[in-house]
Amino acid sequence: MTADPLPYPLRLTGTGIVLREWQPEDLTDLIALLDEPEIARWTPMPSPFDEESGKAYLKRAHQGRTSGSRIQLAITTDGGRPLGEVLLFSVNHDLREAELGYLVGHPHRRRGLASAALSTLSGYACGTLRLRRLLLRIDPANVPSTLVARRCGYWLTGEPPIVQEGPYGPTRLETWEYVDGRSATRPERQRNVAYRRYGGRR
Template sequence: MSSTTSPFPDRIELTGEGLVLRDWTEADLALMQALFDDPDVAYWTPMVSPFDEAAARARLERDRQMRAEGTVILLAITEDGHEPLGEVMLRRAPEGTELGYAVGPAHRGRGLAVRAVRVMAAYAFEQLGVERVILELEAENAASVAVATKAGFSLLDVPLIEGEEKGRPYALQTWALDRAHVAG
């Protein structure tokens, strides 16, 4: 961790767009399994599969460690502060402040990811002072491309990020939302 990276608050709760984004707790472990033990989550994200109780517990512990290091925030997407419907992520990285998300299969098609990304972007702009947030998506992931477009992101003309995850090659496009675009 860079010595210039400030830690994130121990507790975070963000509201807006009809959502409450809140910290994960031990009480959420079983619900995390229902949200993330899904073929789409397994295919499009780096989350482990199968996503069982051990995976949920490891993710919660890693979330707390990365938050303390000042690198990543993982928040449960809820409508009322209670039942998690998915997750939104903010990650400080050399290439920029990256956002990410996953919505449980039973909760897709309700605009949760779009709204959660907008709330997290507002947090990054207003509380962290960043000028740009990015999404890194595979062009073939039509649902995520739709989220990026609906949330106001623009596709950048930069090289693809290529790699391999879980034995499958990927090529990520970089999408960006600038503070000036939101404020203007």
């Protein structure tokens, strides 16, 4: 039995954000967002990220969206200029799980955009798509990303790290999970690897 494709087009609204489909006219803003060593350090983006890279990226995003194989949305505050991206991919319908990712351009960080976008898409994935387990893959040295994950209710698992090569060297990706939108209890937090490593949130 073939699984239903992911919804397209899609527009989601969260606290202070609007998540929308990428458009061809976003090319200039996309290049400005992704042509940054800090993003290339933690993701498999090409570096430098030029016009050719941008056009190829938008083409792949469009193909993935129209085929229903992934959700890939621009993060905006009002449906206008893209400030980042959030995505859902590698969906396993049998296990009811998928992987998510997010990024925000350097000038737009420290505004809560990544947390708002991840929270909004996670809620949609569990509520509307009825996925049971959501995953993030994050290098522990990428501290801002780990803080976003924890803030949105994700918890570090004990799964072996995944080594991924990038233009600035390898990354060692650890797996974080969010299960059924359920908040962990205090005993669960104390047992959790992330809680022991990064400490309790005050």
